[in-house]
Amino acid sequence: xxxxxxxxxxxxxxxxxxxPSVIVALGTILFIALISAFSPLLFPNADxxxxxxxxxxxxxxxxxxxxxxxxxxxxxxxxxxxxxxVIALGAMALSIILGVLWGMLAGSHGWIEEVLMRTAxxxxxxxxxLFALVFVAAFGSSPEVLIVILGxxxxxxxxxxxxxxxxxELASDYVRGLAVVGLNKRRILFAEILPNxxxxxxxxxxxNIASAIMIEAALSFIGLGVQPPLASWGTLxxxxxxxxHQAWWYALIPAIAITIVxxxxxxxxxxxxxxxxxxxx
Amino acid sequence: xxxxxxxxxxxxxxxxxxSTVELVHGVNLDIVPGERVGLVGESGSGKSLLSxxxxxxxxxxxxxxxGSIRVADHxxxxxxxxxxxxxxxxxxxxxxxxxxxxxxxxxxxxxxIVEAIRAHDVVSRVAARRAAVDxxxxxxxxxxxxxxxxxPHEFSGGMRQRVMIAMAxxxxxxLLLADEPTTALDVTTQAKIIExxxxxxxxxxxxxxxxxxxxxxAASFCSRIDVMREGEIVETQPTAKLLAAPRHPYTxxxxxxxxxxxxxxxxPLLSPVMAAGVKGGDNA
Amino acid sequence: xxxxxxxxxxxxxxFGNVRAVDDVSFSIMPGETFGLVGESGSGKSTIAxxxxxxxxxxxxxxxxxxxxIDTLSPRKLLRYRRRMQLVMQDPISSLNxxxxxxxxxxxxxxxxxxxxxxxxxxRVLELLDMVGLPGSFLGRYPHELxxxxxxxxxxxxxxxxSPSFLVLDEAVSAVxxxxxxxxxxxxxxLQEELGLTYLFVSHDLAVVRYMCSRIAVMRGGKxxxxxxxxxxxxxxxxxxxxxLVAASPASLASAVQDHRKEKA
Numbered sequence: 001x002x003x004x005x006x007x008x009x010x011x012x013x014x015x016x017x018x019x020p021s022v023i024v025a026l027g028t029i030l031f032i033a034l035i036s037a038f039s040p041l042l043f044p045n046a047d048x049x050x051x052x053x054x055x056x057x058x059x060x061x062x063x064x065x066x067x068x069x070x071x072x073x074x075x076x077x078x079x080x081x082x083x084x085x086v087i088a089l090g091a092m093a094l095s096i097i098l099g100v101l102w103g104m105l106a107g108s109h110g111w112i113e114e115v116l117m118r119t120a121x122x123x124x125x126x127x128x129x130l131f132a133l134v135f136v137a138a139f140g141s142s143p144e145v146l147i148v149i150l151g152x153x154x155x156x157x158x159x160x161x162x163x164x165x166x167x168x169e170l171a172s173d174y175v176r177g178l179a180v181v182g183l184n185k186r187r188i189l190f191a192e193i194l195p196n197x198x199x200x201x202x203x204x205x206x207x208n209i210a211s212a213i214m215i216e217a218a219l220s221f222i223g224l225g226v227q228p229p230l231a232s233w234g235t236l237x238x239x240x241x242x243x244x245h246q247a248w249w250y251a252l253i254p255a256i257a258i259t260i261v262x263x264x265x266x267x268x269x270x271x272x273x274x275x276x277x278x279x280x281x
Numbered sequence: 282x283x284x285x286x287x288x289x290x291x292x293x294x295x296x297x298x299x300s301t302v303e304l305v306h307g308v309n310l311d312i313v314p315g316e317r318v319g320l321v322g323e324s325g326s327g328k329s330l331l332s333x334x335x336x337x338x339x340x341x342x343x344x345x346x347x348g349s350i351r352v353a354d355h356x357x358x359x360x361x362x363x364x365x366x367x368x369x370x371x372x373x374x375x376x377x378x379x380x381x382x383x384x385x386x387x388x389x390x391x392x393x394i395v396e397a398i399r400a401h402d403v404v405s406r407v408a409a410r411r412a413a414v415d416x417x418x419x420x421x422x423x424x425x426x427x428x429x430x431x432x433p434h435e436f437s438g439g440m441r442q443r444v445m446i447a448m449a450x451x452x453x454x455x456l457l458l459a460d461e462p463t464t465a466l467d468v469t470t471q472a473k474i475i476e477x478x479x480x481x482x483x484x485x486x487x488x489x490x491x492x493x494x495x496x497x498x499a500a501s502f503c504s505r506i507d508v509m510r511e512g513e514i515v516e517t518q519p520t521a522k523l524l525a526a527p528r529h530p531y532t533x534x535x536x537x538x539x540x541x542x543x544x545x546x547x548x549p550l551l552s553p554v555m556a557a558g559v560k561g562g563d564n565a
Numbered sequence: 566x567x568x569x570x571x572x573x574x575x576x577x578x579x580f581g582n583v584r585a586v587d588d589v590s591f592s593i594m595p596g597e598t599f600g601l602v603g604e605s606g607s608g609k610s611t612i613a614x615x616x617x618x619x620x621x622x623x624x625x626x627x628x629x630x631x632x633x634i635d636t637l638s639p640r641k642l643l644r645y646r647r648r649m650q651l652v653m654q655d656p657i658s659s660l661n662x663x664x665x666x667x668x669x670x671x672x673x674x675x676x677x678x679x680x681x682x683x684x685x686x687x688r689v690l691e692l693l694d695m696v697g698l699p700g701s702f703l704g705r706y707p708h709e710l711x712x713x714x715x716x717x718x719x720x721x722x723x724x725x726x727s728p729s730f731l732v733l734d735e736a737v738s739a740v741x742x743x744x745x746x747x748x749x750x751x752x753x754x755l756q757e758e759l760g761l762t763y764l765f766v767s768h769d770l771a772v773v774r775y776m777c778s779r780i781a782v783m784r785g786g787k788x789x790x791x792x793x794x795x796x797x798x799x800x801x802x803x804x805x806x807x808x809l810v811a812a813s814p815a816s817l818a819s820a821v822q823d824h825r826k827e828k829a
Contacts, residue, residue: 173659180617181722182646182676184639195663323741467604468768472812494741501817524818538746540771541815542798549753550746550775 025267032261036081046075055247065249068239077253080231084261087146087232088212092205094151099158100201104189106159107166117163120156128153128215129222136224146225150215154208161204165197199276206269210262217258233258284354286456286488287312287335292348292358294330294339294512304330305512307348314455317482317489319499319520321535322509328492331509332458335490336375337365353455370401374449378461380441384433390417390444391429394451401452416447421477439470443477450481457482460492475502496535500524508532568631570595570730570762571616576625578611578786585611587786589625595729598756598763600777602770602809607783609766613734616764617651618642629730647677650723654735656715660707666693666718667703673725692721696751713744720751724759732764737772749776770797771815782806 035042050070058065064073106116123131132149139145169175170193178188219225220234221241228235233254240251287310294305305327312318322328333339335350337357350357353372357365377383385393394413398404404412410429417425420443422436433441442462449457459478463471479502482489493499499506500520507517508531516529527533538551569592578586586608593599603609614620616627618634627635634645650673653659660669670689674680680688690700696717707715716736723731733752737745749772755761767773773780774794781791782803790803797806810816 173653173655174661176619177651177653177659177719177722178661178672179619180646180649180651181673182643183672192661192664196661323743468770468814469604469808469812471814472817475817495814496742497814497818501814535742538742539815540749540769540775542771542774542810542813544771544775546775546794549750551743551750 019271021267022271025264028260028264029268032081033085035078036085039078039082043072043075043078046071046079055243058249064253065247067250068243073250073253076231076236077257080233080236083143083226083230084213084216084232087143087150087216088209090147091150091154091212092209094147095154095158095208096201096205098151098155100162102155102159103162104166107163108170108185108189120159123152124156132219132224141225141227143226143230146216150212153215154211157208158201158204161200162197165200166193169193169196203269203272203276206265206272210265210269213258213262283313285311286314286353288351289335290349292350293346294334294343295346297342297344303512308514310507310514312456312488312490314488315486316505317491317503319503319506320490320492320509321494321496321499321506323494326509327512328509329460332460332490332492336369336373336458370397370452370454372454373456373458374452374454375458375460376445376449376462378464380438380445381433383445384441386433389430389432394448397448397451412451416451417444420447438466439474442466442474446477446481450485453485455488457487458490478502497539497541508535567595569593570630572628574626576612576615576627577623578615578620579623585786589788591781591788591791593762593764595762596760597779598765598777600773600780601764601766601783602768602773602780603783604768608786609783610734613732613764613766617649617732647673647726648728649730649732650728651732651734652716652719652723652736654739656712656719656739657707659719660715662707665703666705669718670722670725673722677726688725692724695724695755696721712740713748716740716748730762732766734766738767738769770809770813782809
């Protein structure tokens with residue numbers, strides 16, 4: 001059978017090009033990320049309290065309306081978006097660091113595999129809210145703690161995928177060759193196998209971001225997450241929910257934003273999964 | 282007199298997605314009843330694509346661009362699946378390299394043969410089953426009355442290959458395409474399968490296209506050998522003639538490159554001159 | 566009286582209840598190409614694995630250059646690793662797909678020697694030249710190379726730290742005939758130039774006969790016989806050996822032609 005050799009970068013771009021929904025998703029993420037990142041520049045007066053103008057509906061002057069203290073909701077959303085994304089990205093990074101080590105260890109050392117993987121199962125089985133409740137009660141609910149909570153919650157998933165991938169790679173021919181060359185196990189795992197495992201991790205990680213945003217929003221919504229004066233989209237949603245009769249837009253806007261961002265990350269993550277699957281097969 | 286069982290004229294095959302890529306360049310091939318033709322070539326020569334296209338089973342990424350394929354005087358190119366389904370089994374059948382992936386692992390062997398028979402013939406289940414048992418016996422499967430209900434994984438590699446052969450000949454095709462049928466088997470098993478094919482083909486008067494990369498194997502089974510290279514048939518001759526006096530430099534290089542029991546161990550296999558003249562192997 | 570470079574005595578390997586290698590003994594002399602022939606399940610690959618210390622024998626002794634290696638600690642074994650290397654069957658999957666040719670061939674140098682980046686690169690270029698690959702291949706990845714080119718990279722890597730013993734485990738079984746011939750030629754040239762000893766494992770009797778001066782025939786974990794090259798074809802050979810010879814395509818070709826002449 002003729003083998004078709006396509007450079008990997010070209011095939012990646014081509015694959016993106018073929019899927020308009022992914023372009024839209026990536027564009028959305030980029031847009032929101034940029035706005036959030038540059039929120040101090042774009043919306044310098046986010047905290048300007050303007051009591052007489054409180055709870056105004058969206059209009060050409062106030063794009064998202066104003067909140068209960070007269071602050072521009074647009075500005076608040078932009079700043080809050082920053083926190084939402086930072087927490088989610090932090091959680092994703094932590095989950096990768098923990099999960100990859102976890103999974104590689106489990107996949108390569110039979111004696112410890114059971115313990116590690118059953119722990120992973122246990123964490124995945126614990127109800128999220130309960131887990132968060134215990135942690136927050138013990139350590140408070142600063143964004144750092146939230147990142148740790150979410151990172152730990154998501155690490156088992158990464159561990160599972162990493163373990164499976166590691167086991168497949170360990171059974172490959174090239175690993176035999178490496179053993180004969182004289183590499184020790186640790187070197188084989190981290191210098192030779194890890195680069196091959198990483199693409200799959202990226203896909204899981206992207207999905208993890210979506211999940212982390214969701215959980216953080218949920219936790220903030222019930223009061224366990226980000227606390228005032230800090231604000232994330234989840235906290236804005238909470239406040240808005242309380243004022244839903246007076247300000248219908250106040251809850252709707254964060255809700256839509258959260259939904260869109262989660263959908264976008266999900267879209268990109270799922271597409272990455274499919275794309276990488278095809279290339280490995 | 283003998284109308285050709287297979288007539289391929291100026292066949293061009295290429296990638297569906299890229300019209301600049303052509304994989305088979307205008308191949309002509311004729312086979313008369315009872316003839317056995319070896320299609321010999323290295324990987325990438327197009328030999329498998331050619332045989333799959335004759336059956337109408339080329340992968341969806343591949344398309345037949347132009348030319349004609351006539352099997353028992355029926356045109357294959359451009360026909361729809363329904364038509365080809367009817368044509369296959371009755372006029373032509375194929376056996377593949379890996380019997381495990383071409384047999385359904387969750388159905389019994391007998392079941393699959395019965396299905397093949399009943400797809401082409403109006404026959405009762407009972408009669409088809411009897412035929413299946415007979416077929417298994419004729420391909421050398423031991424204790425066919427019992428093993429007919431076994432699953433593919435319960436057979437050894439060589440036995441599975443026999444089962445696949447049984448399925449292929451169940452509807453008495455005129456043309457049998459064998460695509461590397463013994464490559465995955467041990468040498469001793471391979472010899473037995475070749476022996477089996479030899480007998481079956483003789484008994485039933487089938488024509489055979491034997492696709493392989495092993496020219497010695499082709500020489501042991503086929504009356505004529507067509508050498509394929511980079512999408513073209515570069516030489517076609519009766520076996521004995523080809524072995525004794527190959528005409529094309531590529532064929533000569535192939536024959537010089539293989540190890541036989543007479544090859545002199547003290548000399549290199551392929552002289553650099555020969556290899557260079559052919560631009561084959563992995564000359565970068 | 567030269568000492569054998571590899572000496573194996575009473576080698577046994579069990580996988581659970583299955584005895585893959587059953588009381589195998591043989592010696593390989595320096596500079597020779599020793600053939601190990603058998604069909605699938607004969608145990609030949611398991612023996613190769615044990616020689617390279619990839620598997621621990623259930624019983625038996627493996628001696629390399631006078632030293633017993635099957636019981637060495639990993640640290641002591643490392644010193645022996647540079648003297649015995651492996652070329653595997655599948656050209657592409659035997660190389661790490663995310664590494665370049667330079668990284669692959671240079672890896673043994675990283676492990677066993679302390680060279681600067683530049684001297685490493687020079688050595689890699691030297692090795693590529695030895696196996697007939699151009700220096701421009703340094704930055705290429707395995708999937709950008711043909712099967713034959715990948716096998717050459719494998720060979721180059723195996724020679725990086727100047728081993729004395731090479732295990733060729735079906736090293737030419739998965740490449741095309743023309744490539745196979747070129748690689749066999751290359752292996753013979755390298756053997757002469759570098760004074761290498763080969764263990765040539767294969768199922769193809771004709772190739773084994775071409776390459777090896779002494780051949781061990783295996784079946785079901787046992788060595789049936791060890792004989793000189795041409796002895797394999799004599800009528801005194803073991804019945805299974807004769808069966809292998811008869812079943813080989815090279816023999817088949819002439820046998821069937823004769824059979825047909827008779828029938829006609």
